Structure formats: structure tokens, C-alpha cells
Amino acid sequence: MNLEYFTEGMDCLMYCGLKLSPEQRILIENSLIALQNDNRFSGMYLWGRITATKNDYYIAFGYTNDCLKDRKYFYSLDQFQWQLLPFVQSPKIFQATTLAREPFMGDPSVMSYVKLDPTFEIVGNHVVGVGRPEVVKLKEEDRLAAIVFIITEECAICPRGALYKMTDGRVIPNPMFCGLDNLQVDNQSFYQLYRLPRNDLKVNLSKRSDYNYPIDFLDTIDCVIPLGQAFALNLQRNERLVVIKSCLWLGMTFFHKINSHKHGFLYLGDGKKNSDLLFMY
Amino acid sequence: MDNNSCQNFSFGSTSSSDLLGLPPPCVTKKKKPEKIIVEHETSPKCSQLITSTSTSSSTTISMGAFDSDCHFNKAQVKEPPNIDYEVNVAKAIMQQYSTLSGDNLFDHLSDIIKRVIDERPPNVIDFFEEFSRNVREQKFHLPERFPPNGIFDEVRTFKVAKQILQSMQLPYNIEGEDLVGAEDLYGEDGKTNDEEELRIVVDDSMRQFVTFNERVQQLQFYWNQCGFSISNDDIFQLACAMNRLQTHSSIMQCRFWGCINGLKASYYIVEATLTREEIQSRLAMMQDEMREKQLPIKMRHDRQERPLPPHIGPELTPGIYGWEGYAIEELENMKPKAADVPLVEEIEFYDIPPEYIGVGCNRYSYFVVNSLSDDWIELPIVTPRQVVISRQIKKFLTGDLEADVISYPCFPGKEKHYLRAMIGRITAGTYIAPIGYYRRMTKKEKRAFEGELDEGEEEEEEDEEDEDLNEGEDQIEDNDVMLLKNEKYEAEPLGSLATPVAWVHVRSNILNQGRVVWFNEEKAQKEREKALALYLKMRLMEEMEEELEEEEDVEDEEEGEEEGVIEGFNQPETGPSILSSCANDMSPEIATPWLIRQTSKYTNQKERVLLMQSNVWPGAHTFIFEKTCESIYLGWGHKYHARNMPFNHLPMVQEEYTHGAEDFIEASDPTVEEEAAYREWLLSKQRKPASLGEDIEEFDDEDGDESEEHSEDD
Numbered sequence: 001m002n003l004e005y006f007t008e009g010m011d012c013l014m015y016c017g018l019k020l021s022p023e024q025r026i027l028i029e030n031s032l033i034a035l036q037n038d039n040r041f042s043g044m045y046l047w048g049r050i051t052a053t054k055n056d057y058y059i060a061f062g063y064t065n066d067c068l069k070d071r072k073y074f075y076s077l078d079q080f081q082w083q084l085l086p087f088v089q090s091p092k093i094f095q096a097t098t099l100a101r102e103p104f105m106g107d108p109s110v111m112s113y114v115k116l117d118p119t120f121e122i123v124g125n126h127v128v129g130v131g132r133p134e135v136v137k138l139k140e141e142d143r144l145a146a147i148v149f150i151i152t153e154e155c156a157i158c159p160r161g162a163l164y165k166m167t168d169g170r171v172i173p174n175p176m177f178c179g180l181d182n183l184q185v186d187n188q189s190f191y192q193l194y195r196l197p198r199n200d201l202k203v204n205l206s207k208r209s210d211y212n213y214p215i216d217f218l219d220t221i222d223c224v225i226p227l228g229q230a231f232a233l234n235l236q237r238n239e240r241l242v243v244i245k246s247c248l249w250l251g252m253t254f255f256h257k258i259n260s261h262k263h264g265f266l267y268l269g270d271g272k273k274n275s276d277l278l279f280m281y
Numbered sequence: 282m283d284n285n286s287c288q289n290f291s292f293g294s295t296s297s298s299d300l301l302g303l304p305p306p307c308v309t310k311k312k313k314p315e316k317i318i319v320e321h322e323t324s325p326k327c328s329q330l331i332t333s334t335s336t337s338s339s340t341t342i343s344m345g346a347f348d349s350d351c352h353f354n355k356a357q358v359k360e361p362p363n364i365d366y367e368v369n370v371a372k373a374i375m376q377q378y379s380t381l382s383g384d385n386l387f388d389h390l391s392d393i394i395k396r397v398i399d400e401r402p403p404n405v406i407d408f409f410e411e412f413s414r415n416v417r418e419q420k421f422h423l424p425e426r427f428p429p430n431g432i433f434d435e436v437r438t439f440k441v442a443k444q445i446l447q448s449m450q451l452p453y454n455i456e457g458e459d460l461v462g463a464e465d466l467y468g469e470d471g472k473t474n475d476e477e478e479l480r481i482v483v484d485d486s487m488r489q490f491v492t493f494n495e496r497v498q499q500l501q502f503y504w505n506q507c508g509f510s511i512s513n514d515d516i517f518q519l520a521c522a523m524n525r526l527q528t529h530s531s532i533m534q535c536r537f538w539g540c541i542n543g544l545k546a547s548y549y550i551v552e553a554t555l556t557r558e559e560i561q562s563r564l565a566m567m568q569d570e571m572r573e574k575q576l577p578i579k580m581r582h583d584r585q586e587r588p589l590p591p592h593i594g595p596e597l598t599p600g601i602y603g604w605e606g607y608a609i610e611e612l613e614n615m616k617p618k619a620a621d622v623p624l625v626e627e628i629e630f631y632d633i634p635p636e637y638i639g640v641g642c643n644r645y646s647y648f649v650v651n652s653l654s655d656d657w658i659e660l661p662i663v664t665p666r667q668v669v670i671s672r673q674i675k676k677f678l679t680g681d682l683e684a685d686v687i688s689y690p691c692f693p694g695k696e697k698h699y700l701r702a703m704i705g706r707i708t709a710g711t712y713i714a715p716i717g718y719y720r721r722m723t724k725k726e727k728r729a730f731e732g733e734l735d736e737g738e739e740e741e742e743e744d745e746e747d748e749d750l751n752e753g754e755d756q757i758e759d760n761d762v763m764l765l766k767n768e769k770y771e772a773e774p775l776g777s778l779a780t781p782v783a784w785v786h787v788r789s790n791i792l793n794q795g796r797v798v799w800f801n802e803e804k805a806q807k808e809r810e811k812a813l814a815l816y817l818k819m820r821l822m823e824e825m826e827e828e829l830e831e832e833e834d835v836e837d838e839e840e841g842e843e844e845g846v847i848e849g850f851n852q853p854e855t856g857p858s859i860l861s862s863c864a865n866d867m868s869p870e871i872a873t874p875w876l877i878r879q880t881s882k883y884t885n886q887k888e889r890v891l892l893m894q895s896n897v898w899p900g901a902h903t904f905i906f907e908k909t910c911e912s913i914y915l916g917w918g919h920k921y922h923a924r925n926m927p928f929n930h931l932p933m934v935q936e937e938y939t940h941g942a943e944d945f946i947e948a949s950d951p952t953v954e955e956e957a958a959y960r961e962w963l964l965s966k967q968r969k970p971a972s973l974g975e976d977i978e979e980f981d982d983e984d985g986d987e988s989e990e991h992s993e994d995d
Contacts, residue, residue, distance in 0.1 A: 015547060016915070022881075174408070239437045270899060276928075
């Protein structure tokens with residue numbers, strides 16, 4: 001949720017459950033402006049909230065040069081003091097995060113132990129050895145960082161054309177972007193994932209006949225597996241507003257106003273992946 | 282002349298600083314233009330081309346072109362280093378029309394320059410490609426001079442806007458010509474007013490049972506405080522929609538239940554209690570239907586003897602084409618060698634009956650709508666089976682009430698039934714209030730609620746009697762009650778409420794059976810058997826016309842059976858009762874079933890709202906502020922699962938016909954030699970009888986066939 005149209009954006013996320021109370025909104029908006037100023041970010045966004053048992057985590061991110069590569073994530077428990085989220089690299093932690101059963105506690109320093117799934121190896125000739133399930137020690141701060149990263153990677157959305165790749169490879173919001181029009185809004189191929197593209201550039205370009213190098217380098221959401229089931233697209237408010245909800249991470253909501261550059265996503269949820277998705281259609 | 286044109290350029294373009302650098306070179310080469318000869322041939326063309334370009338770019342440039350046109354005749358002499366000539370050649374190159382789009386670079390560049398100067402976008406150089414693409418794209422848009430009504434596509438929002446206006450039932454014709462229509466309309470208005478008044482009169486006796494807060498806009502204030510932040514427009518529409526529902530004559534009270542997201546559309550849900558008359562009229566219908574359903578199949582009136590399938594004749598035996606030569610009578614008398622065709626067997630199956638309308642799970646009716654301008658649709662009643670199955674599955678709602686629910690185990694019903702079951706379960710699980718906020722009805726109120734007219738003085742005595750009588754039943758019926766707001770409830774400080782201990786459930790728990798009040802299925806089964814036995818005997822007797830002696834026997838038997846029933850009385854299933862504490866809530870999936878949040882932590886101590894969030898049903902919230910306590914649900918309608926839902930596995934394929942190892946005996950295929958030997962053997966067998974007696978020609982039908990076939994093979 002871009003800080004520039006914070007309140008308006010909040011309103012546009014129709015009926016997506018509990019959002020922010022007035023006090024939280026004021027605290028967050030103003031403290032994020034301060035944060036942006038301190039860090040000299042050229043863009044500042046509220047990412048969302050992860051519900052925890054004691055205290056909820058509020059997540060925000062900002063960028064200076066490149067809005068995909070050098071995003072910096074912050075979290076806050078009290079809605080006005082923001083701490084940098086650690087950068088997680090270890091695959092073990094990601095693995096443990098996806099497997100963790102317990103809800104978040106609300107204390108970043110708390111340690112939990114997560115039992116990974118047992119590993120299977122083919123030892124010799126048709127002999128399968130079962131590895132003892134590994135127990136990983138997981139700090140909640142790391143878990144938070146990992147879950148934020150995973151959710152952003154999998155279902156953060158922007159409309160096509162909102163991000164622009166410059167000739168030097170930087171990606172910045174497109175100031176020429178003036179929104180999708182009537183014919184484009186309800187088509188999932190006009191929405192892109194807000195992440196560094198994973199598909200090959202050629203693959204992404206070849207999906208469209210009117211491709212455009214600086215715009216179509218991102219992956220579109222209609223190619224997210226399970227195809228056609230990962231997102232639910234709705235038109236709201238006299239069909240002037242698009243709301244896309246992720247079915248994989250319930251709580252991730254994206255909005256875009258037709259014919260305006262306003263768009264944004266917000267995650268309000270408990271950080272649980274919907275692993276039953278394939279059975280739910 | 283060239284000088285002139287240059288000057289025109291620089292004057293025409295008001296704000297370009299770059300162009301200021303241009304005039305000096307032009308000035309230095311003042312005299313050269315006069316010597317141009319070849320230029321004439323190019324420049325008039327150029328000028329024509331230029332004037333024919335798009336409106337946006339031609340203004341400044343065409344002026345220069347016109348100038349050159351005017352001075353056309355003067356220029357005569359040509360000299361090799363001629364700037365004008367070079368410029369024109371360059372121009373001509375740029376103005377070459379594309380064979381694909383019919384566009385040319387010169388126009389495009391001048392468009393871009395004009396746009397940049399007019400609009401002055403920041404950092405154009407960084408987005409030059411995008412900017413240029415935009416400019417080109419806009420060229421294909423309809424120019425402004427095109428009549429706007431020539432092509433007018435209906436705006437997407439128009440349909441919705443019309444719907445919304447219609448739903449508000451505005452008096453369109455009031456200013457219209459026909460006064461009759463207007464009068465009619467007033468007349469109708471008068472009627473509706475009367476009806477409303479009538480309704481209120483009816484309500485007066487029920488006024489005390491109105492426990493719902495019907496005012497959406499009032500609640501909106503609290504919702505906003507809590508952070509639901511539904512926009513004011515939506516709330517107003519919601520209020521209008523609910524008003525439409527509320528003025529309906531069969532509805533006593535209604536409240537906004539919440540919103541369940543669907544894939545294509547979400548559902549706005551309103552909870553309502555029906556008026557007593559409505560309930561009674563529906564109840565009568567429902568009771569009949571239920572009675573019929575609980576009857577043993579053989580006793581049902583609508584039961585039809587299914588005719589046996591027509592003869593299983595030769596068409597079912599193999600080789601129909603070989604049978605033309607036989608008469609039909611003969612064929613009918615033949616018996617196929619195959620096993621009989623299995624007939625359908627009726628299996629008696631009884632569902633646990635749903636609770637009647639107005640009690641238990643069906644105490645409240647639910648109305649849903651996809652968009653607030655539509656008409657409300659009532660959801661059907663919920664059956665125990667639907668509740669039970671809905672616990673085993675997890676589906677996305679699509680937004681279409683008639684959509685099929687494809688699941689295992691098979692859900693009995695459409696999406697509306699599933700939605701209704703989910704609503705019932707969520708309501709039962711998440712509706713809470715502080716201790717003492719609600720109270721049970723007194724006996725008197727209960728009777729008033731059930732519509733019995735009390736007569737002042739006798740009440741108390743009756744009450745006492747009732748208490749005596751009902752004590753036994755109370756234990757079981759305990760849960761299925763409607764609670765009333767406790768007038769004596771004192772607002773408690775939020776600090777003392779910020780713990781689940783201070784909260785109680787205010788809606789009846791749904792048992793595992795899928796009902797609020799436990800239904801003794803075993804007993805019902807026995808009763809059915811008894812009824813069936815009796816029924817069969819009655820029919821026998823009718824047929825035989827025997828005397829009454831046996832009936833007495835029957836009665837004796839019945840009594841015996843009843844005793845048996847009492848002995849085999851199985852323990853009724855129990856769950857947490859209504860008004861049980863939230864501190865006792867248990868969930869195997871999550872340790873803390875309730876989250877407690879306050880809307881402001883740091884300031885505004887006096888106007889804080891306390892919010893209870895359910896973890897078991899993410900999306901269910903209850904807030905309390907002083908004496909206002911309301912619950913709302915905004916979510917997907919899914920129960921919480923720590924990792925994933927333990928779905929039932931599909932059974933093995935064709936489980937009902939199990940195969941043992943001995944059913945399939947493996948054997949190796951016969952070799953060619955073996956087959957040949959077998960054929961030999963067959964032939965020799967056929968030859969023997971033929972050679973024994975040629976007079977034996979009356980073979981069995983099949984044998985005859987076989988022999989014919991074989992002879993053909995040979």
C-alpha cells in the first residue's frame with residue numbers, strides 16, 4: 001500500500017476483514033513518513049500485518065533506487081518504532097517457516113523448534129533410506145522475515161505497466177502509468193507479480209502480441225500454478241475497482257482503480273499458507 | 282527566406298531553450314538560400330506533406346512551410362554547400378511514410394516534442410521510449426473533432442448504476458404526465474405506510490424480543506473504530522438494502538451478519554428472525570414433510586411399485602444376430618444361460634431430521650445477496666447431514682448460490698446449502714458476549730414468545746407447575762433457547778473484559794450430530810420398525826378380515842418393545858451449553874482460540890473499543906463498547922487449520938466387490954500347437970456324433986450354431 005494514497009487505498013480494499021483502526025492508521029502513516037525520511041527512500045509502502053498471539057507484526061518496506069532489488073523491509077510491534085527485518089538466506093529457515101505449525105507469538109526474540117519433514121534418499125539399488133526428521137531452531141524474527149519474503153514472492157501484485165525497467169536495469173514505478181482501462185481490468189494477464197521475474201524474459205514477452213520490453217519483463221499472475229485458481233479477481237464499487245485476492249495466502253488483497261495509477265496490495269493475515277487450495281475448487 | 286522560416290520556428294515554439302541556439306547559424310548563412318534551385322522541387326512537396334500532418338504537430342511547422350511557399354519563386358541559385366537543401370533532404374527522409382502504419386518519423390518526433398513542451402513531464406529522458414510509445418498510441422485515438430455521440434460505448438458502470446437506482450425504488454413518474462399513475466403511486470405509498478404501521482402493531486407484543494441491532498449506520502461507527510473501515514457509501518447502500526428486507530411483512534428483525542468472500546463475488550449476509558405467523562405457516566408445511574420422510578419406505582403414500590423390467594429376453598443373451606430365425610414366443614420361453622439380471626434393491630435410509638424452522642439450527646433465517654442492489658435471497662434450512670459433511674470438507678464459495686459443491690464425501694446440496702451450513706457453524710462457534718450481557722427468558726416471556734396468550738393471574742401458578750414438569754426436560758433442552766438482552770447489564774471496564782474468562786457463548790452449540798437438540802436415532806429406528814410391523818399386520822388383517830384377538834397380541838408386543846427401548850436408551854450427546862465460558866474453548870489446532878485487541882493502545886482511553894477475534898474461525902470478530910456488543914464476520918468461511926485440512930481419503934476403487942487372490946488365476950497363453958490340438962479335438966468330437974448317426978439332426982440350438990460356425994471356420 002503506497003503511502004502516498006494510504007487512506008484511500010485502505011478504503012479500496014473492500015470488506016477484506018479487519019484493517020486498521022484510526023489510531024493505528026495515524027500512527028503507521030506518520031511513522032512511516034518519518035521512516036522514509038530517515039532512510040531517504042524514494043518510495044515507502046505498508047506491506048501488511050501478520051497476526052500473532054500477543055502482538056501483531058506490522059510490516060513495511062521502502063526502496064531507494066530499484067523497487068524490486070533493493071527493497072528494505074521493516075517490522076514493528078507498536079506501530080511506530082520500526083526495525084529492520086533481517087535478510088534470511090538459509091534454505092533451512094525457509095523450509096522450517098513453511099512447515100511451522102504454531103501461530104506467531106508476537107515476540108521477535110522467541111525461539112521455537114520446528115521438525116522438518118523426513119528426507120528420503122535412494123541409497124543403493126532400489127533401497128530408500130529415510131532420514132531422521134531434522135529439528136530446526138527458528139527465531140521468530142527470522143521466521144517473520146522468511147514468511148514476508150515468501151508471501152511477497154508468491155502473491156504481491158501490480159498492474160501491467162506500473163513498473164518500468166530503465167535502460168540501466170533499474171526497475172522503478174512508471175510515472176507514465178495511467179491505469180488499466182475497461183477492457184483490460186478483468187483480464188488476469190494484465191497483472192504482474194511484484195518480484196524479480198523468475199521466468200525467462202523471452203517467455204514473458206512471447207505471451208503477448210503487444211509486448212513491451214521495459215514493461216513485460218515481469219511474470220504475469222495468470223501463469224501462477226495452479227493455473228486460474230491462485231487468484232480471485234473481482235470488480236467492486238460500480239465495477240470501477242478491481243480487487244484481486246490470493247487464494248494461496250488468504251489475506252493478501254490487491255486493488256487497482258480503473259484508469260488511475262492507484263494500486264496497491266496489503267496482506268492482513270496470520271501467515272498461514274492455504275495448502276488445501278487444490279481441494280477447494 | 283530561410284531566415285524567416287527559422288525565425289518562425291523560434292517564435293512559434295515558445296518555451297524551447299534548445300532552439301534558441303539555432304538562429305545564429307541561420308543568420309550567418311543568410312545569403313545562401315537565394316541560390317537554391319533544386320529546393321523548389323522538394324520544398325513544395327514538403328510543405329504539402331507538412332500541412333497534411335496531424336493536428337497536434339502541424340501548427341508551428343506549417344507556418345514555416347507556408348512561408349517557404351510564399352517565397353518560393355525568389356529562390357533560384359544552387360550552391361553545393363547549401364544548408365537549406367540539406368535540411369530539406371533530411372526532412373524528406375524523415376517524412377517517408379511507413380508502408381506498415383502510414384505514419385512518418387517527422388510527425389512523430391514533432392508530436393513528442395510538442396507533448397514534452399506542453400506537458401513537461403519529469404525525467405522524460407529516462408522514459409523516452411515509453412513516452413514515445415504513449416504518444417504513438419494516442420495518435421490512434423479518435424480525434425476530438427469526431428462527434429462524441431457517433432460511437433458511444435456503454436460505460437461499464439452504467440449497468441450497475443442503473444441497478445442501484447432501481448433498487449432504491451425512486452418515484453420516477455412523479456413528474457410524469459399521467460397523473461393517474463402518480464396517484465396510484467401515492468396510493469401505494471399510503472398502503473405501504475399502513476402496512477408498516479400494522480407491522481409495528483403486530484410487533485408490539487414481540488418488541489421485547491428484538492435483540493438485534495438493526496441500525497447499520499450506527500454500527501458502522503463502531504466498525505470503523507475497530508478498523509473494518511467499510512466506506513460510508515457502502516454502508517448507506519447496505520442500510521438501504523436491509524431496509525428493503527426489513528419492511529417485508531414476514532420479517533420481525535434483522536441484522537447484518539457479515540460478509541463471506543467468494544471467488545467470483547462475495548456474499549453479504551443478513552440474519553433475520555421471521556414473524557410468528559410466518560414461522561407457523563412454514564412449520565405446518567415442514568412438519569408434514571418431515572413426517573412423510575421419517576416413515577418407513579413401505580408405508581409412504583407416494584411410493585410407487587416399480588414395475589419389473591420387461592422380460593429379460595434373448596436380446597440380453599449374446600449373439601442376437603444369430604436368432605432371427607426363431608419366433609418370439611419361442612425366444613421368450615428360452616432361458617438364458619447367464620445369471621439373472623440383478624434388480625435394484627431399495628435400501629432404507631433415514632437422515633437425522635432437521636430441526637424445525639424457528640428452533641435449533643434453524644432458529645434464524647439468513648438472507649444473502651451478491652451485490653447490495655439485488656434482491657435478497659433466503660437460504661434454505663440446514664439439515665444435520667449438511668452440517669456434518671461441511672465439517673469434513675473445505676471449499677471456496679464461488680458466489681453463485683446454485684453452484685454444485687464438488688467434494689468428497691459428497692455434500693448433499695448446492696452451494697447455498699453449504700453456505701447456510703457454514704453460517705450456522707460460524708455463528709454457533711463465534712458469537713460471544715460478556716457474562717451477564719444476555720439472559721435467558723423467563724417462563725412468562727417464553728410463553729409470550731411462543732405466542733400463547735397469558736391470562737394475568739393464573740400465570741404464576743402455571744409457572745410453578747411448569748417448573749415442576751419441565752425440570753427433567755430442561756437438562757436436555759437447555760441449549761435451544763433465544764437469549765434476551767439483560768436490561769440490568771452494567772458496562773464493565775475494558776480491563777476486566779480483556780480475558781476470555783469474562784466472555785460467554787451466546788448461541789447454541791451444534792452437536793457432532795449436526796443438531797442443537799440431540800435426536801435419538803436409535804429410538805426413532807425402533808419406532809419405525811414398530812410402525813412398519815404394525816402397518817404390515819394391519820394390512821394383513823385387512824386382507825384376511827380376521828378378528829380382533831391378534832390386535833391385543835400386537836399391543837402386548839408393543840409394550841414389551843417399549844420397555845426394550847428404555848433399556849437400550851443410549852446416552853444423548855452433549856456439548857458445551859449456551860452461556861458457557863469462552864475460557865473453556867478448546868481447539869486441537871490452535872492453543873489460543875481468542876485474540877484480544879483494543880482499538881487504541883496509547884490514547885483515547887475513554888472511547889476504546891475492545892475487540893475479540895476468533896482464531897478458530899479467522900474473520901469472526903466481536904466488539905464491545907459500553908453497552909454495545911456485536912459480532913460480525915468478514916472472511917472466507919474457513920476454519921483454522923495449523924497446517925492443512927485432514928481430508929477423508931477416497932476409498933479404494935470398486936471396494937464393494939472385493940476380489941480375492943483365487944478370483945484371478947494366472948495361466949500362460951496356449952501355444953500355437955496347443956491351439957491346433959484343441960481344434961483337432963473339437964473337430965473329432967463333432968465328427969463322432971455325425972458319423973455315429975446322421976439321423977440325429979435335432980441338435981440343441983446352441984450346439985447347432987457352434988457346429989455351423991466351426992464348419993465355416995474350417
